[in-house]
Amino acid sequence: MINIKISKNLTKLPPYLFTKINQLKKEVYEKNLDIIDLGMGNPDLPTPSHIVDRLCDTIKHHTNTHKYPQAKGIPKFRKSITEWLARRFGVDLDPENEVLSLIGSKEGIAHLCMSYLNPDDYALVCDPAYPVHFNGVSLVGAKIHFMPLLEKNKFLPDFTKIPEKIAKKAKIMFLNYPNNPTAAVVEDNNFWKESIKFCKKYNILLVSDNAYSELTFGNYYAPSIFEFPKAKDVALEFHSFSKTFNMAGWRLGWVCGARKLLYPLEKFKSFLDYGAPMFIQLAGVAALNGPQDCSQNLSKVYEKRMKKMVFGLQKFGWHVNPTKGTMYVWAKLPDKMLKEGSLKIAEKLVQETGVVLSPGVGFGKHGETYMRLSLVTHEKRFHDALLRIGKFTKNYI
Numbered sequence: 532m533i534n535i536k537i538s539k540n541l542t543k544l545p546p547y548l549f550t551k552i553n554q555l556k557k558e559v560y561e562k563n564l565d566i567i568d569l570g571m572g573n574p575d576l577p578t579p580s581h582i583v584d585r586l587c588d589t590i591k592h593h594t595n596t597h598k599y600p601q602a603k604g605i606p607k608f609r610k611s612i613t614e615w616l617a618r619r620f621g622v623d624l625d626p627e628n629e630v631l632s633l634i635g636s637k638e639g640i641a642h643l644c645m646s647y648l649n650p651d652d653y654a655l656v657c658d659p660a661y662p663v664h665f666n667g668v669s670l671v672g673a674k675i676h677f678m679p680l681l682e683k684n685k686f687l688p689d690f691t692k693i694p695e696k697i698a699k700k701a702k703i704m705f706l707n708y709p710n711n712p713t714a715a716v717v718e719d720n721n722f723w724k725e726s727i728k729f730c731k732k733y734n735i736l737l738v739s740d741n742a743y744s745e746l747t748f749g750n751y752y753a754p755s756i757f758e759f760p761k762a763k764d765v766a767l768e769f770h771s772f773s774k775t776f777n778m779a780g781w782r783l784g785w786v787c788g789a790r791k792l793l794y795p796l797e798k799f800k801s802f803l804d805y806g807a808p809m810f811i812q813l814a815g816v817a818a819l820n821g822p823q824d825c826s827q828n829l830s831k832v833y834e835k836r837m838k839k840m841v842f843g844l845q846k847f848g849w850h851v852n853p854t855k856g857t858m859y860v861w862a863k864l865p866d867k868m869l870k871e872g873s874l875k876i877a878e879k880l881v882q883e884t885g886v887v888l889s890p891g892v893g894f895g896k897h898g899e900t901y902m903r904l905s906l907v908t909h910e911k912r913f914h915d916a917l918l919r920i921g922k923f924t925k926n927y928i
């Protein structure tokens with residue numbers, strides 16, 4: 532067998548967080564232990580039927596959609612996106628120049644890093660963060676300055692703590708609210724205004740990853756960055772169909788913003804892919820133009836699950852608070868578990884109880900004392916999951 536060294540940037544990356552967890556899950560499964568999987572943020576509920584019907588009809592009756600698509604997205608898809616953004620957030624974007632179709636926002640975020648960053652550049656990334664925000668940067672070999680998300684700061688980064696010399700070398704800043712993994716939301720819109728001001732001052736591309744804009748609870752409203760003055764001068768915003776419409780496996784998303792900021796990614800992608808299949812984009816049109824109560828109902832489901840999980844964990848002495856959005860619970864480990872850390876506890880939990888959680892450290896150093904629970908199993912299973920977590924926790928008291 533030939534022996535070729537793989538790229539340095541890829542070598543430096545650890546195995547993808549869920550690769551490790553899936554391996555443990557497999558081992559436990561082979562021992563016939565019942566598994567309750569609250570690890571990956573993979574929605575358990577099906578895609579709404581009107582979207583599935585649209586896909587079936589299109590793929591069967593409109594064979595021209597079997598051809599290569601237009602890389603930046605077919606016009607109908609782009610128009611539906613800008614109309615949806617206008618209805619939902621009251622923002623005005625040009626479908627011809629200011630929207631780009633993506634094969635899921637993960638793809639777009641990783642490729643955005645490749646379109647903008649050189650090895651000497653810095654990216655400002657939250658810690659903890661959705662892993663593509665830092666792995667995308669590492670894959671290019673660029674440098675990362677982590678902005679800690681601390682509970683005492685409501686899991687928001689403190690821009691005043693970014694050293695001036697780093698800010699001057701930074702090209703991209705990633706923000707993501709409602710947030711994965713902490714489930715934090717921005718309650719004071721001055722935060723968005725400050726982030727725009729900061730990025731304008733230092734000439735930084737502000738990336739707002741808005742994958743959870745539709746999964747919010749009660750009266751909380753998640754804005755688009757483009758609702759704030761001057762945002763179009765500095766920002767791009769990513770959206771995803773995965774969580775809003777339970778379409779994770781369909782691989783569809785978009786990024787929007789000023790033409791000048793968007794174009795490098797469009798150019799980069801034109802060398803790599805042809806965009807999402809046309810029949811998938813047309814199903815996306817059905818999702819955006821169809822009834823929106825599916826995502827409102829989905830939020831209600833996650834809210835109910837969140838309360839059940841949070842109040843259940845609190846009873847066992849876990850430090851965790853109710854949230855205003857996303858599909859996650861970010862739970863601080865009880866004191867007696869801190870010494871072992873999140874990875875060890877996650878491994879033991881799977882092996883001893885069959886409950887799969889994501890160790891906080893997989894999202895960054897500041898996640899080390901936390902666990903992320905994805906609310907992606909029917910509430911009926913929560914009782915069982917909590918019993919097992921409770922029993923496991925008692926061993927530490």
Ligand SMILES: Cc1ncc(COP(=O)(O)O)c(C=O)c1O
Pocket residue numbers: 572634635636637638661707711740742770771772773779783784
């Ligand atoms: C913050 C955030 N951004 C982006 C994504 C990726 O979404 P997509 O399925 O559109 O690639 C996720 C998925 O979990 C996420 O949590």
